[in-house]
Amino acid sequence: MHELGVVFRIIDDLTELGKENxxxxxxxxxxxxxxxxxxxxxxxxxxxxxxxxRTELMKGAELIIETLPAVTFCEDCKSEYETVAYGKICPKCGSNHTYLLKGNEFMIKEIAAT
Amino acid sequence: MDNVRVIEVKRSIFESNDQDAEKLRGELKDSKTFLLNLMSSPGSGKTTTLTRTIELLKDKYRIGVMEADIDSDVDAKTIAATGVKAIQLHTGGMCHLDADMTRQGVRELGVEDVDFAILENVGNLVCPAEFDTGSTKNAMILSVPEGHDKPLKYPLMFSICDVVLINKIDVMPYFDFDLEKCKENILFRNPNAKIIPICAKTGEGMQEWADWLSENIEEAIK
Known part of the structure; x- marks a missing residue:
């Protein structure tokens, strides 16, 4: 919903990086x-x-998105499962004592530049 | 495309916001100000709740309010009528406030003479939950007509709130709203959430809410 706001943040970060390098x-x-x-x-x-x-530095630059899978950990049966398929309830033991191990990342991994 | 080099960045996009938020929290601590980030859907009764809250606490604490909206200043005028310091923040179309915008708001408001600052965030249950504003505590209002299943639909919002107010409980008989089920849904997402059923219009539950706030304000100003 706030993708444009997020894009402005990426552009700010990269503008700074562009100056540094x-x-x-x-x-x-x-x-x-x-x-x-x-x-x-x-x-x-x-x-x-x-x-x-709208920027000189990034005009026409390609945006490559690498998706990282989401994994949830169950504290009761100590198992890991796919978050998107099962949500907060552990499919193995039915517990809701679970937490997200990974899958909420949002990182700038790398850029190609001259 | 000669000499193209690949630069590893490995920078979290929310990282700079998180840093800004921590910085603001530090500044608020130094100025002994308790900042409440108040969130909800549009029409849940945020401004009415705020007006009643101010009435209950304004003799005890110095209060300041930042009203965030995409446009207009109708809410800031309503708040200013209660006699406390109020400013309007325009997000310029953005669906939420981030820590930097909040910090600018705090500067504009001036918190040296404020014990209790309130940020009325944009009416939206999605985006405000994803950006730490730097507030001391997060609160949200869920109103009865919205339904008791909202915590299941907007999990992140409910999981980041320290307190959830269930507003408009006076109209509960007219809606298919199950209060116990609602509490269960909130606690499922956030076992630590404090839940207070209120009616800003009749005043029911407002004292419990004011007590919760007083406790937190005292902690911040001591």
Missing amino acids: ELEKIHSVTLELGEVSGVVPSLLTDAWKWAAD
């Missing part, structure tokens, strides 16, 4: 996006195209 052009940006990060990849890509084209 004296970059002329960023050609591509690779993100790592957890399955349950709450960000919708297609909306993010659309927002990126619009916003990146």
